[in-house]
Amino acid sequence: MAAASTSSFIPLKPRPTPRGLSTIAVLKLGAPLSFSFRRPVLAPARLRISCVAKPETVEKVAKVVKKQLALPAETLVTGDSKFAALGADSLDTVEIVMGLEEEFDISVEEDSAQSIATVQDAADLIEELVRKKCA
Amino acid sequence: MLSFLRRSYLNFSFMNPQYCCLSRNFSAALPPLLPVQLPSRMETHLWYVVPDEVKSAPLLSKYMELLPQSERDHVLGFRGDQLQKSALLARTLVRTTIARYQVDGHLDPRSLRFKRNIHGKPEVEWETKDGFCPPPLQFNISHTSSLVACGVTINSLIGIDVEEKRRRTKNNILAFAKRYFTAHEVEHLNAIPDSELQQQEFIKLWTLKEAYVKALGKGFSSSPFNTFTIRASSGIAVETLDSPQNLTNNWQFALLELMGSHYVAICLERQETGGAGKTLPIKLTARKTIPFVEDELVSGTNAVVTIGGSVTQF
Numbered sequence: 001m002a003a004a005s006t007s008s009f010i011p012l013k014p015r016p017t018p019r020g021l022s023t024i025a026v027l028k029l030g031a032p033l034s035f036s037f038r039r040p041v042l043a044p045a046r047l048r049i050s051c052v053a054k055p056e057t058v059e060k061v062a063k064v065v066k067k068q069l070a071l072p073a074e075t076l077v078t079g080d081s082k083f084a085a086l087g088a089d090s091l092d093t094v095e096i097v098m099g100l101e102e103e104f105d106i107s108v109e110e111d112s113a114q115s116i117a118t119v120q121d122a123a124d125l126i127e128e129l130v131r132k133k134c135a
Numbered sequence: 136m137l138s139f140l141r142r143s144y145l146n147f148s149f150m151n152p153q154y155c156c157l158s159r160n161f162s163a164a165l166p167p168l169l170p171v172q173l174p175s176r177m178e179t180h181l182w183y184v185v186p187d188e189v190k191s192a193p194l195l196s197k198y199m200e201l202l203p204q205s206e207r208d209h210v211l212g213f214r215g216d217q218l219q220k221s222a223l224l225a226r227t228l229v230r231t232t233i234a235r236y237q238v239d240g241h242l243d244p245r246s247l248r249f250k251r252n253i254h255g256k257p258e259v260e261w262e263t264k265d266g267f268c269p270p271p272l273q274f275n276i277s278h279t280s281s282l283v284a285c286g287v288t289i290n291s292l293i294g295i296d297v298e299e300k301r302r303r304t305k306n307n308i309l310a311f312a313k314r315y316f317t318a319h320e321v322e323h324l325n326a327i328p329d330s331e332l333q334q335q336e337f338i339k340l341w342t343l344k345e346a347y348v349k350a351l352g353k354g355f356s357s358s359p360f361n362t363f364t365i366r367a368s369s370g371i372a373v374e375t376l377d378s379p380q381n382l383t384n385n386w387q388f389a390l391l392e393l394m395g396s397h398y399v400a401i402c403l404e405r406q407e408t409g410g411a412g413k414t415l416p417i418k419l420t421a422r423k424t425i426p427f428v429e430d431e432l433v434s435g436t437n438a439v440v441t442i443g444g445s446v447t448q449f
Contacts, residue, residue, distance in 0.1 A: 085214055091302070098314060110359035110360065111357075113359075115355055115356050
């Protein structure tokens, strides 16, 4: 799989920012273009090209989220699920990030920890960090 | 109960473009809101709702009617009745509270428009009519499933945060603090031998730090929690790590215990000093409310106990 380019990680920004969306494209050899729509980001705006997270990652994130929020195992949690909509306040969000750091053996920048809004955001961030770690 | 709301609001004529523009005829069934004078320059008004005390489905339905489509969708996007209810009460509280100050004749809570500043902090978007000078009203909301609160000032930036006293972290407190707080704060928590007290102290610190960042209004990413220390030995003050010698004197704090069950942290932009850099106490008026139903002045009672900062209750 070829990625268009790599760039440094950009911390995700707070949830309620009604700005234009930035579109990230991933070019996979032999596969159609897939687009991943990101939550709006605040300045400084830097173009970020990255991979869309694997379903297994999204699943693992969902598991950590359900555990933190004490949700029944059968609760439907998908990539689009917003932490806040599931009942996470800012303390829960930071605890979820701590849980993810343990689960994936990564380290998330402090300013990102309080800003992650959806399960997909978390999964994408994790894959980016894991990829950089292994690079 | 909330599924009732979903069904019933779909039948409303909210699609009518005139809906948002009415002044007094919003509902024959709802009594008017009790008007209140704007806080003076030195005052802070605290309003709160206890969700468990708001049980009437028709009343909640009326609250839903106050919101524009986008806010209704936002409320209904929350998973489950309890979360939807506190989200609804948060929007209702902020709209009805601001409407009480009647800065533009009789203000219909439905007519208020909100916007976000460049950093995402919510603000009122006042209509620019001839001769109308919008008041420099500042507000901030915070809610948990068991409490919804709104703080209001004139001129002074405000941030508030509420949390249940008995809130437990899933992670070990010191591990969490080492990861996200400053060294001084970790030391402070570490020095508390009793685990129950340590837990409470942690929650107090958390709410104070949240209140500060919300008052700053620049989003959490601009002030990560490990870049500033809250010192709460004598009085409460904030110290940013990039200028450790100067306690940041622009901000003052209050920490309250509400109804014996919740901590409320308030952070205010300092407006005036009492001469020679002395800080004047925060003048606080606290009211418990069920909008359109009842208001109760609770400051000075044991429903609102000052546990940190310099506060005079009125």
